[in-house]
Amino acid sequence: MNIRYPNGKKYTAPQINHKEPSQIEYGKRGMSLEEDLNATNEYYRQAGIAVIHKKPTPIQIVQVDYPKRSSAVIREAYFRQPSTTDYNGVYKGRYIDFEAKETKNNTSFPLKNVHEHQIEHIKAVIKQQGITFIIIRFGLTDEIFLLEGVHLLSFWNRMVDGGRKSISKEELTEVGYSISIGFQPRIDYLKIIDRLYLS
Amino acid sequence: MNIRYPNGKKYTAPQINHKEPSQIEYGKRGMSLEEDLNATNEYYRQAGIAVIHKKPTPIQIVQVDYPKRSSAVIREAYFRQPSTTDYNGVYKGRYIDFEAKETKNNTSFPLKNVHEHQIEHIKAVIKQQGITFIIIRFGLTDEIFLLEGVHLLSFWNRMVDGGRKSISKEELTEVGYSISIGFQPRIDYLKIIDRLYLS
Numbered sequence: 351m352n353i354r355y356p357n358g359k360k361y362t363a364p365q366i367n368h369k370e371p372s373q374i375e376y377g378k379r380g381m382s383l384e385e386d387l388n389a390t391n392e393y394y395r396q397a398g399i400a401v402i403h404k405k406p407t408p409i410q411i412v413q414v415d416y417p418k419r420s421s422a423v424i425r426e427a428y429f430r431q432p433s434t435t436d437y438n439g440v441y442k443g444r445y446i447d448f449e450a451k452e453t454k455n456n457t458s459f460p461l462k463n464v465h466e467h468q469i470e471h472i473k474a475v476i477k478q479q480g481i482t483f484i485i486i487r488f489g490l491t492d493e494i495f496l497l498e499g500v501h502l503l504s505f506w507n508r509m510v511d512g513g514r515k516s517i518s519k520e521e522l523t524e525v526g527y528s529i530s531i532g533f534q535p536r537i538d539y540l541k542i543i544d545r546l547y548l549s
Numbered sequence: 550m551n552i553r554y555p556n557g558k559k560y561t562a563p564q565i566n567h568k569e570p571s572q573i574e575y576g577k578r579g580m581s582l583e584e585d586l587n588a589t590n591e592y593y594r595q596a597g598i599a600v601i602h603k604k605p606t607p608i609q610i611v612q613v614d615y616p617k618r619s620s621a622v623i624r625e626a627y628f629r630q631p632s633t634t635d636y637n638g639v640y641k642g643r644y645i646d647f648e649a650k651e652t653k654n655n656t657s658f659p660l661k662n663v664h665e666h667q668i669e670h671i672k673a674v675i676k677q678q679g680i681t682f683i684i685i686r687f688g689l690t691d692e693i694f695l696l697e698g699v700h701l702l703s704f705w706n707r708m709v710d711g712g713r714k715s716i717s718k719e720e721l722t723e724v725g726y727s728i729s730i731g732f733q734p735r736i737d738y739l740k741i742i743d744r745l746y747l748s
Contacts, residue, residue, distance in 0.1 A: 400677060401670070401673045401679070403632070403633055405604050405605060406604060406606065406607040407608070409608050409623065409626070422627070422628060423625060423627065424608065424623060424625070424626040426623070427626060428621070428622065428623065429621060429623070438638075440644035440646070440678070441677060442677065442678065443643070443677065443678030443679070445638070445642065445644040445645075447639070474597070474600045475639055479641065479642030480600070480639040480642065
């Protein structure tokens with residue numbers, strides 16, 4: 351079985367916060383959507399606003415070595431396809447669940463970035479009255495949109511029915527919500543969730 | 550049988566669920582708490598009752614190989630300490646969050662099985678009105694208890710204040726809830742959550 355990491359893309363280690371001096375100077379520039387969301391969630395947790403985490407990447411472990419006097423070393427393992435969305439947690443008693451995706455496309459978000467099992471997961475979460483959405487960043491222009499799960503499902507169904515395989519930026523502007531990048535938190539998506547579900 | 554591959558390495562089978570006939574015959578015997586809970590959550594999801602998953606084990610990846618025409622292979626990685634509990638999800642709109650622990654101890658549950666950052670996580674989830682608990686299995690007698698997070702915190706604080714470093718089975722019987730093992734679902738913990746929070 352050949353499982354390829356999302357879109358067959360190479361793994362780039364995001365975890366360790368190694369900043370080049372130039373990156374520090376430019377502040378928010380050069381940060382990935384994942385880094386920005388991790389910083390946002392860290393801020394939410396520290397401030398006692400919400401408890402939302404990114405799930406670890408699922409790994410299929412095949413071989414582990416146990417060297418004497420030191421910790422176990424994984425020597426053979428493979429990336430597995432995640433069966434859920436990447437982020438979840440709790441905010442004011444409500445279950446929060448979302449996926450985050452970046453695209454280099456300038457005019458639309460290609461739906462091939464979303465996997466069918468994630469669509470199934472979103473459907474199941476909606477059925478359980480959870481709050482579900484996707485955060486999309488257009489990398490070239492640094493525009494960020496939040497799109498509710500129910501709308502994502504509509505666009506997905508349009509594709510399944512033979513329609514277009516992407517969501518245009520106009521459509522995102524119409525049914526989604528634009529998020530401007532701030533300092534702290536960087537991507538204040540809960541402000542939109544407040545407006546939509548909790549006020 | 551020890552099969553040695555050309556590279557001289559011992560082959561260790563991947564973690565696929567291979568059941569010996571004897572295990573199938575005995576049904577639930579020999580299953581770990583994690584396997585039972587995964588089967589339970591799978592049942593909940595299939596039946597449309599709840600969407601609850603175990604989080605993947607967090608791994609620190611150090612080196613990845615990209616062989617031609619096949620998928621990326623992780624060649625050096627280490628297990629990391631989880632910063633949250635293991636299971637979370639949504640049930641009837643409520644956020645569910647729990648940890649599962651087995652002990653070989655017969656009379657009490659040693660609190661060293663729980664990490665301080667998990668305690669901090671449980672506190673934060675309670676503050677966000679999430680439903681949080683721990684499921685404890687006594688391996689020798691196959692007794693299973695559900696203990697709400699707020700009680701776990703009390704026992705933890707007793708230890709921090711210099712008191713006993715474990716929760717006795719009597720205490721678990723008193724403030725916790727015994728779960729009998731069933732066929733489907735095997736560990737029907739949501740029945741208790743229903744009674745406590747949703748009825």
